[in-house]
Amino acid sequence: MSSPSRAGRALVWIGIPLLAVNLRPAAISVGPVLDEIRAALDMSAAEAGVLTSLPVIAFAVFGALAPRLSALVGPHRLTVVSLACVVGGVLGRSQAGSTLLFLGLSLLALTGMAIANVLLPSLVKQHFPDHIGRLTAIYSTALALGLTSASVLTVPVSEAAGGADGWRSGLAVWSLTAVLALVPWLLLWRQDRDRHPSGASRRVTLGVVARTRLGRRMALFFGLQSLQAYAVFGWFAAIYRDAGYSSTAAGVLLGVVTGVSIPLSFFVPMLAGRLGDLRPLMWPLVVCYPIGYLGLVVLPGAALLWALVTGTAMATFPLALTMIGLRARTTDGTAALSALTQSLGYLLAALGPFGMGLLRDLSGGWTVPLLVLTALSVPLAIVGDSVARPGCLEDELGDVEQDRQPA
Numbered sequence: 001m002s003s004p005s006r007a008g009r010a011l012v013w014i015g016i017p018l019l020a021v022n023l024r025p026a027a028i029s030v031g032p033v034l035d036e037i038r039a040a041l042d043m044s045a046a047e048a049g050v051l052t053s054l055p056v057i058a059f060a061v062f063g064a065l066a067p068r069l070s071a072l073v074g075p076h077r078l079t080v081v082s083l084a085c086v087v088g089g090v091l092g093r094s095q096a097g098s099t100l101l102f103l104g105l106s107l108l109a110l111t112g113m114a115i116a117n118v119l120l121p122s123l124v125k126q127h128f129p130d131h132i133g134r135l136t137a138i139y140s141t142a143l144a145l146g147l148t149s150a151s152v153l154t155v156p157v158s159e160a161a162g163g164a165d166g167w168r169s170g171l172a173v174w175s176l177t178a179v180l181a182l183v184p185w186l187l188l189w190r191q192d193r194d195r196h197p198s199g200a201s202r203r204v205t206l207g208v209v210a211r212t213r214l215g216r217r218m219a220l221f222f223g224l225q226s227l228q229a230y231a232v233f234g235w236f237a238a239i240y241r242d243a244g245y246s247s248t249a250a251g252v253l254l255g256v257v258t259g260v261s262i263p264l265s266f267f268v269p270m271l272a273g274r275l276g277d278l279r280p281l282m283w284p285l286v287v288c289y290p291i292g293y294l295g296l297v298v299l300p301g302a303a304l305l306w307a308l309v310t311g312t313a314m315a316t317f318p319l320a321l322t323m324i325g326l327r328a329r330t331t332d333g334t335a336a337l338s339a340l341t342q343s344l345g346y347l348l349a350a351l352g353p354f355g356m357g358l359l360r361d362l363s364g365g366w367t368v369p370l371l372v373l374t375a376l377s378v379p380l381a382i383v384g385d386s387v388a389r390p391g392c393l394e395d396e397l398g399d400v401e402q403d404r405q406p407a
Contacts, residue, residue: 008188012127015184016120016135019079020142022181023117025150025174026090026109027055032154033167040165041099051103058110059117059346064206066118067335074192075119075126075335079185082119085112086178094172118342121324122335132325133273140265140318148258150174204336204397212396214327215340217387221323222341223348224380225316228289231373232257232310234353239366243300253307260311261318268315269322278326278388281319286384288313289377293370316384328393337393 030037030051038048070078089109096102124135158170209215236257240250268285272278292310296303324341328334359369 008191009127011184011188012123015079015181015188016123016139017142018177018181018184019083019116020120020139021146021149022083022086022174022178023113023120023143024147025177026086026106026113028147028150029154029171029174030106032151033158033170036158036164036167037102040167041096041102043099043102047099047103051106053350054103054107054110055113056346056350058107058114060343061114062111063114063118063346064339064343066115067122067204067206067332067339069115070119070122070335071332075123075331076185076188076191079116079119079123080182080189082112082116083178083182083185085109086116087175087182090178091172091175094168094175118335118338121321121338122331125325125328125334126331131273133269133271133322136273136318136322136325137266137269140269140321141262144258144262144265144318146177148262151258152255204330204332204393206336206339208397209333209336209340209393212393214387214391214393214396215337217383218320218323218327218337218341219344220348221380221383221387222320222345224376224383225314225320226345226349227352227376228373228380229314229317229352230349231352231356231369232314235356235360235366235369236310239296239370240303242366243296243303245303253303256304256307257311257314260308261314264312264315265318268318272319272322272326276390278319278323279385282316282384282388283381285313285316285319286377286381289380290374293374293377297367297370316380323387327387327391330394333393333397 034048034051037043043051066078073081086109089105089107089112093102093105093109096105120139121136124132124139128135153173154170157173158166160166161169210219233254237250237254240253241247245253268281272281275281288309292306292313295306295309299306320341324338325334328337355372356369359372360366363369
């Protein structure tokens with residue numbers, strides 16, 4: 001691959017945050033207008049359940065394909081294709097007249113999102129190997145801004161459009177941000193013209209990474225922290241409502257939880273990039289989970305304080321993203337570690353909102369679900385302690401290859 005020019009590096013600097021902004025709206029924008037979508041398309045509850053499950057499916061299945069596809073066509077060209085899928089899927093589903101078409105186009109958009117999600121750490125590693133913390137801080141903050149914007153702005157845009165089909169505009173607007181993100185990556189298309197997938201360097205495969213201790217533990221750490229985050233996103237507004245807060249107050253409290261993550265998404269990776277041993281950063285963040293949960297159980301009247309504490313704990317997400325770049329030396333290793341970590345991690349994360357709802361129905365309240373989340377912070381801390389120690393994927397790959405050799 002040809003070395004990027006100074007202009008090329010500048011384009012990557014611009015392209016990475018623009019890409020990150022578009023890695024959540026395709027999934028998040030549906031929730032605020034789901035009732036309107038169901039009414040317009042005569043969507044059943046089961047079909048709505050499939051729709052809300054598609055993001056996890058896309059992350060788990062299609063995200064795992066990213067390293068192989070990147071090796072075949074090049075990471076910059078694959079980024080262009082991924083963003084094109086987001087544009088086409090988001091814009092197309094906003095005009096869909098049937099549930100089947102809406103689901104298919106949603107899957108297209110989410111597939112592009114999932115592949116780009118896995119590509120990001122390897123793009124950072126390729127272009128800025130000495131600035132992993134800084135670039136991860138930038139793109140994880142952009143990701144948080146995209147998530148928050150889709151949550152907050154989809155309904156106002158829909159209402160501004162007016163009419164029963166206003167939701168279509170509320171969804172379509174997120175295709176415009178993806179078009180904007182396409183521009184720098186189209187200009188970077190030629191960066192992959194000299195790729196030789198069959199060259200001398202051996203590509204690190206997903207299967208090989210899955211045999212390493214670091215790979216498995218990174219996937220478990222990512223999955224356990226995502227499980228916590230998805231449980232909070234999915235159910236904390238209902239917990240606040242049941243604790244006596246109005247719907248408006250519950251929305252504000254959930255906004256506090258997510259809002260705290262925006263500045264922390266910048267500062268945590270920056271700090272992590274300067275540390276060799278990440279345990280002094282990991283432990284305080286993870287400990288905030290049980291404090292926030294138990295505080296809500298014992299003293300729900302101080303929900304604002306516990307929202308701040310829980311939001312702080314959720315900075316384990318940008319920490320996990322930073323670890324992906326720090327725990328591999330090569331671009332191929334980073335891509336494979338990113339794919340394994342996120343594909344398996346998001347499968348585990350799906351148990352969070354499902355399990356919370358099930359435990360709520362079985363116990364008749366929120367105390368048991370919150371206590372279970374508290375208990376799950378223990379394995380999160382144990383695994384986190386392991387992956388936060390200095391180490392590198394490539395140091396374990398040789399042992400894996402030796403074990404595979406015939407005796």
